[in-house]
Amino acid sequence: MSHIFPRHCKSEFPKAVGGDGCFLIDENGKRYFDGSGGAAVSCLGHSNQRIIQAIKDQAETLAYAHTGFFTSEPAEQLAELLVSHAPGDLDRVYLVSGGSEAVEAALKLARQFHIENGEPDRKHVIARRQSYHGNTLGALAAGGNAWRRQQFAPLLIDVSHIAPCYEYAERSANESPEEYGMRVANELEEEILRLGADNVMAFLAEPVVGATLGAVPSVEGYFKRIREICDQYGVLLILDEVMCGMGRTGHLFACDAEEIAPDILCIAKGLGAGYQPIGAMLCSSKIYEAVASGTGFFQHGHTYLGHPIAAAVGCAVLNEMLDHDLIAQVQKRGAFLQDQLIQKFGNHRYIGDIRGRGLFRGLEIVEDRDTKAPFDPGLGLAGKLKKAAFAEGLACYPMPGTRDGHVGDHILLAPPFIATESELEDAVESLVRAVDTVI
């Protein structure tokens, strides 16, 4: 009998015993193509020798040194590497152990920045509906997914949620994509004015929305307008690239595609590629200087901040991507994957939209392609699709609640950057069989 408290108490999962390139292997020897990298984590597959060696080397040199006493070589190197490629004037790196921790740190730093800056009234956070920023209480409060928030609502801080930029479902027929983008971006200005311009501390958004919408980028111009509004009202722009960052969309930083830079940026998942739990919050020199020249310390911290083995893995992952030009490969293989999806699902009766960037792709499932009407949520399609794909030897990431946290379904694909064209082709074939079995 297991003593593990599992994610799902009524489902039994196979035991994973090995990893080989893009495949996971269970105790019966069955192989699963890792079509979503777990949740967009395993970007280098499961047996990268450089990363494995980096773990061994660092463990033999220095396993742990508390950041309240020491800095460490891998942490210094990782910060330098990240900053040398980071957008705008992001200049300081706060190393944490995952995505939720990165978002918590970002929210607290935004608040402390305004206090250091003599604007203590700035306390409101604005985020978007149908976003996911993590499961700790601050990050959960910032997220705009009704289903995830529901039972914890009494514990959550008050956060405003404006519309996402979700063209497929929410652009009206009489709007151009640009007009739609301006309309929803301007909701930020309306909300800032409603709350009082001097009371808002930050706006938080994912450049490409992952788990809750299924790889949805914004329309052109949206994020430029968002940046403009934040600048006009002194509101910090926090971008959450925990899922879409670190090369996943064909850019090392997802916001590079938008030609804007945030004040604070959160990354995780692909930074450790699944070999170590690591995340990071990057901030601009202006924010860092306000703290450094003010109280002199960020009132935050965790025991495992800047863990040397995790940081060594972060360095090895980034160097592996840069040395092998994997970001360019993501663009090429991403275009190939999109092409395969369009060939196999472009005319599928129940697939309404195929979208995404790089190796971050989403399929939205609808009952009626003309009206875009979703299926009855009572059918539990997402869960059934996950099971059917698994039976086909494909691990992918279907989610319910695409439209509003309750109705709608999508499938998220985020395969490793090292996936070959033939592996991607096979994965799409498996997905076709899974979809046809379930619907």
Ligand code: PLP
């Ligand atoms: N932010 C985004 C955009 C995410 O997708 C996730 C996780 O899926 C998180 C934050 C939270 O990250 P973690 O699960 O590592 O805490």
